[in-house]
Amino acid sequence: MIEFSFQAQLFGADGPMAFDASGRLQSGEFAALFGPSGAGKTTLLRFLAGLSKPRTGRLVVDGAVWFDSAQGLDLPPQRRAIGFVFQDHALFPNMTVRENVAYALAKGEAAWLEELLDVCGLANLRDRLPDTLSGGQKQRVALARALARKPRLLLLDEPLSALDLRLRLQLQDELRSLHQRFGLTTLMVSHDLGEVFKLAHKVLRIEGGRVVQAGSPAALFLHEESAGRLNLQAQVLEVRRDDVVYTISLLVGADIIDVVASNEEAQAMQVGETVFLAAKSFNPLLFRHR
């Protein structure tokens, strides 16, 4: 089990902010850190990893104290058994894929290295330099490298945010199977509700430097986001007049949906603005993909 409690004074884009977050993760749990930008998500990961130091606080991982301001104890990142996947991947440009993954491995771990390269789908890319890889491939290398030391805690800082939707879905599947295979306690920063539902057992919702809610994704999001109705966020792409009615084209996720609107509704819409597309008491049909 991982228990943390951190207090610090942050200087963000919106001026100073008091950071005071605490929570706990069960061993082997996949948890998502969800919240608006500037809420302190990356800061929490950095405190856990020992890359930044909170003013006060305590961190206990499986019974071992990693940080305790009261005792003046602060393990450096090198001595914390963590894997960290950075937003920019932070691959070493001077090393090949294999060298990046092997960087922190001892010489006798060749079999484990091969397994990692294989599991992460990097076997064919082993001699390539990071600059020649695509975004998804870089992400896999960063993940394999973070797993190399068999950490107790895997920290993922928005690992999939820079990828397009298809690749994102594919890597979510891979992340899930990696998690099932290695059973690592994982904390992932994510903005994407679908991703949270798909991967996480638990969500820590963080706002203004505080963990405001913790629980299963269903408990946190289902009741507020939908009470028997469809409620989608959409962007207005076009408002056009077809005879007596108006048609409004909306962008929902990656799909374009046309909605019929009255004159009054159409007048109120601005192209480019974000709106909610809601449907009450409807009976949708659900199909399997393909």
Next chain:
Amino acid sequence: MSLGIGLDWAPLWLTLRLALCTTVLLLLFGVPFSYWLAHTRTRWKPVFETLVGMPLVLPPSVLGFYLLLAFSPQHAFGQWMEQTVHLSLVFSFAGLVLGSLIFSLPFMVQPLQAGFQNLPASLLEASRTLGEPDMVSLFRVLLPNMKPALLTGIVLSFAHAIGEFGVVLMIGGNIPGVTRVASLAIYDEVESLHYAEANAYAAVLFGMSFAILLAVHLLKKRWAGKGGVP
């Protein structure tokens, strides 16, 4: 040692030795110092940066004059060096190297500092989360990814040490075989109206500088073609 037109090669060898010593020592000092300067949060940082940059704007004679005073056995530092380290700095090769170190400092430190600052902070942090001590990160991750900055620092320091005149004249005193480097020899030969000899020294320095800079440009072009962090 005379050759051909009776050219004394000693000043050229001395110049080469001085430039090599300066560059190697500067590299040993410059890497940790630039690393510190790039990452420090002390409020004295601008003062350190200004001090490092001073040789760029100071007339060499000013620097040479103060170094001469400092090195003199009549002053505290020179006296301490002579009595404790048994090193006489005035009119000696050791003094020349020390003066050259100070004078070439910005040419090594500034490119290296920029090199460290241009590397994404996450590279060092990633290496830390992978359990490696900072010394290992420095040699396996940071330095290999700032080769152009290293090369620039090395070459500029070396070239600058070769061409140094004012400081060397002030603290070296133009003693043949000890402190008379090529740039001083040229001046000497011209003063004695030995234009052929002056021309020979000058041509050698010119050719050497040209070859070094050309090699740097070619190397940089090759690295740029291969990609990597600039």
